[in-house]
Amino acid sequence: MSTALSSTEAYSLLSLSLAAVGVLLNTFTGEGEPLIASIAFSCLAFSSCYALIRWLGNAFIRRGFKGKDLCKLKQTEIPETMGAVCAMVYLFTIITFIPWPFYKDIVVATSGGGNRDVIKELEEVETGRLLHRFPHNKLASYLSAILSLQTIVLLGIGDDLFDIRWRHKVFIPAVAAIPMLIVYFVDFGVTQMVVPIPLRPYLGELFDLGWLYYAYMALLSIFSSNSINILAGINGIEVAQSLVIAVLIVANDVLYLSPFTAYPHPATDSHLFSLYLLLPFIGVSLALLKHNWFPAKVFVGDTYCYFAGMVFAVDGILGHFSKTLILLLLPQGFNFIYSAPQLFHIVPCPRHRLPHFNARTGLLECSRVEFKKPLARPVAEGLKVLHRLRLLDVETDENGQVVSSSNFTLINLWLVWFGPMREDRLALGLLAFQTAVGVAGLLVRHRMALLVFTADNWY
C-alpha cells in the first residue's frame, strides 16, 4: 500500500476539511448549532482518519501489527489493528465537540477552591430544533460514554498486542462498561422498567429491576461487541455491518427530530445524544471501510469490533433505546446462536472458520469441518435436521455417518444458500440482509410498540 495520498485524495480531503472548518467557524458567529457542528466534526473525522490510516500503515507493519489475507492469491502482508487509529480519531472528535452541545455554566464569583458561589446559568433560549442544547446534568453521561469507549480502546489494543484468551476477552466489554454503569448509578440511577400491558396484572406498571438492570446493561455491552467480532473474517464485513447498524440507528434518531414530530419531544435529548455519538463514528468508519473493502489494504483488528460494538451499546443505553438496538443486532444474534455449537465445542471447531478461497476460480466457497471421530448420536441427528432445513450443508458417508459439515457461521451459510461467489459480492449480500432485517425491525418497533405499551417511546 502506498503510504502517500494521491493528489486527488489530498485535495478532496483538504477541501472537505476546509469546508468543515468553515462551517464550524460559522457556528461561533451564529448561535452554535450543535447538530450542524456535529456533522462538520464528522467530516473532519473522516478526512483525518483517512489520511492517518495511510500515513501510519508502514509504522504499524514495522511494529508487528500485520497480517496476511488468506482469501487472496497474492498473500502480501498488510497492516493490522488499524481500527485503533479510527477509534483514536473518534475519541478526539467527540471530546473536542463537547463545548457545542452543552450550555456554559457561568460562574460569576468564586471564593476559591473551585466553589461555585454565584452561578448564573444561561437561559435555555430554544429557538429551534437545530439550536437545542443539553442541560448541564447530561455532561456527566456524555463524559462517562467517552470513558467507556476509551476503556474499550485501551483493552482492545491490549488484546491485539497480547492475544488474550477467548474466555477472558469475552468480558472485556463488561469491564469497559463499568465507567458508564457507575456514572449511571451515581447520576441517574433509575432501574425501573415499564411493564408491557399483558404482564401488568402480575408485575404492576413499573417494575424495579434493581441490580439486574446493571447486569442487563453489562450483558448488552458484551453481546454487542462480541457478536460483531464473531461476524467477521471477510474483507470489509466488520466495518460495513457496523455502518449499516449505525445508519439505521441514525434513521431512527432522525424520526424524533424531523419536522413531523412534536417538538420538544420527551426523547429529543436522548436521540440528539445518540446522533452526536454516531455521526463521527460513521465518519471514521467510512474512512476505514475505504481501505478495508475488497481487496483490503488494511485489517481492522479486534479493537475495531469491540469499539464499534461498544459505541452501539453506550448509545443504546444512554440514549434509552436498548431494546431497539437489540432488534438491529438480530443478524449478529442469529450468527452467535448459530455459531454456539462450535464456540462451545459441541461440534469440533477449527482454528479458522473463514470461507475457503478457491485459487482456480477466484471465488469463496463455504469452509468445512471434518469429523475425524464419529459424532455423538444426538448431535449427528441434529446436524441432519439442520441439513434438511437448509441451515447447514452436511456430508454423510455410505453408512449414514456424518463425516463433515459446513462451518457454523452466517457467512458460510450464505455460501451454502447461494453457492460460491466473489468476496465483495458475499459481503454485499450479507449487508443487504443486515439492512433488510434492520429496516423490518424498526418498522415492527414503531408499529407494534403501541400494542404492548401504552405509549410509544415512553422509555
Next chain:
Amino acid sequence: MSTALSSTEAYSLLSLSLAAVGVLLNTFTGEGEPLIASIAFSCLAFSSCYALIRWLGNAFIRRGFKGKDLCKLKQTEIPETMGAVCAMVYLFTIITFIPWPFYKDIVVATSGGGNRDVIKELEEVETGRLLHRFPHNKLASYLSAILSLQTIVLLGIGDDLFDIRWRHKVFIPAVAAIPMLIVYFVDFGVTQMVVPIPLRPYLGELFDLGWLYYAYMALLSIFSSNSINILAGINGIEVAQSLVIAVLIVANDVLYLSPFTAYPHPATDSHLFSLYLLLPFIGVSLALLKHNWFPAKVFVGDTYCYFAGMVFAVDGILGHFSKTLILLLLPQGFNFIYSAPQLFHIVPCPRHRLPHFNARTGLLECSRVEFKKPLARPVAEGLKVLHRLRLLDVETDENGQVVSSSNFTLINLWLVWFGPMREDRLALGLLAFQTAVGVAGLLVRHRMALLVFTADNWY
C-alpha cells in the same frame, strides 16, 4: 525475573487485599466514609499492581517490550513499559471509586428518555470531616480528570510502541490535557486570577487571563510530564521522584483537613479531590518502585513518566493549587533548564546521557560529551564559567580549548559534586534533594503567601 509470586508475597498481598475489602464493605454499612474508602482502594491498587507486574512481565518481553540495563555488569533483558500496567490499575481504581465521594442524585420519576422530571437530591448531612462528600457538579471535573489521564496513557503506549519523535512527543501532554480543559471551559470557566498585592495598583484585584489561562494549564501539563521524563535514566528515579512529589502534595492536602484547620474550609473540596487522585497513585507507584528499584527487574517506560506528570498536572489544576505544584517541581525545572543547552543543540547531545557504569568498580561515574569540533567562543566561555561555579565538569587541552564536559543533567551534576557512587546511593541522594527542596517550597508557600496575597489559599 520469576513471574510467580513467592508464597510470602502472595499471602501478604492477599491479607492486605482482604483487609481493604473488609474496610470497603464496612463503608457500606456505615455512612460510606469516602476518605477511608480511598485508602482501602489504594491498598487494593497496590496489591493488584504488584501481582500484575509479576504476572505480565513475560508477556511484555514476548511482545517486544523489553530493554537492557546499561548500568549493570550482566545485561539481561527485562520487561519495559510496565508503567502501562500501573496506569491501567490506577484508572480502574479511580473509576470504581466514583460512588463513594459523590452524593447520589435520586431521580424519583422520569417521563422517559432520561429526563429528570422529579429530582430529590440527598441532603448534605455533614457529620464530620471523614464523611464530607462532593456536590454533584464536581462529578464532571472528576470524570474529565480521568479522561485526561486515560488519554495520556493511550498516547504514552502509542509512544512506547512507535517511538514518536522528540519534537512531536513533547506535545503529548497538551493533547491529553484537552478533555480536562474543555470540561473546565464548559463546566467552570473561571479564568480570573487574584493579583498579588504589589501589582494591584496596575492590574486591579482580579485579572481575567481569558484564553491565556488555558494556555497556562496546557503548558503546566507539558512541563510536568516532560520534566519528569527528562530526570530519568537510573533505576527507580522516575518512580521514586514521583512518589516524593505525591507524598508532599498529600502532606499539603492534609494540612487543610487536619483537626487544627477550620472546617468546612473553602478549599476542603479541592484538597479532598486531590487526595482521591493521589492516594491510589501512591499505591500503584509503590508496587512499581518495588520492582524498579536498584537492581531493577522491570523498566517503567515513557508511559509512566507521562502518566505521573499528568496526574500531578490534573491534580494541581483541578485542585486549584497549580502554583504550589510548580514549587514541588523545582528540581525537575532546574534539570530542564540545565539540560536546555543540550536539548536545543547549543552543545552536542549524545544519544544517551546516562551516567557511565564503571565495570571495574561497579560504581556510576558522570558521563561526558566530547567536543570533536571546537565550540563557538561564547559557548566555550560559558562552559568555563559553569565549571568555575561547580555546575559542570569541563576538561580543557593545553591551549585552553574545551575538549569535553560532563553531560548536562542533574544526575551527572550530582556525580560531579559527590564523586562516583553506586546506583542506589545516587538515586537516594537525588531523592533527598527532591524532598528537601519540596519541604522548603511548602514552607515558603505557607509562610510567605500572606506577604503577597490578602488571604492564604484564596485561589
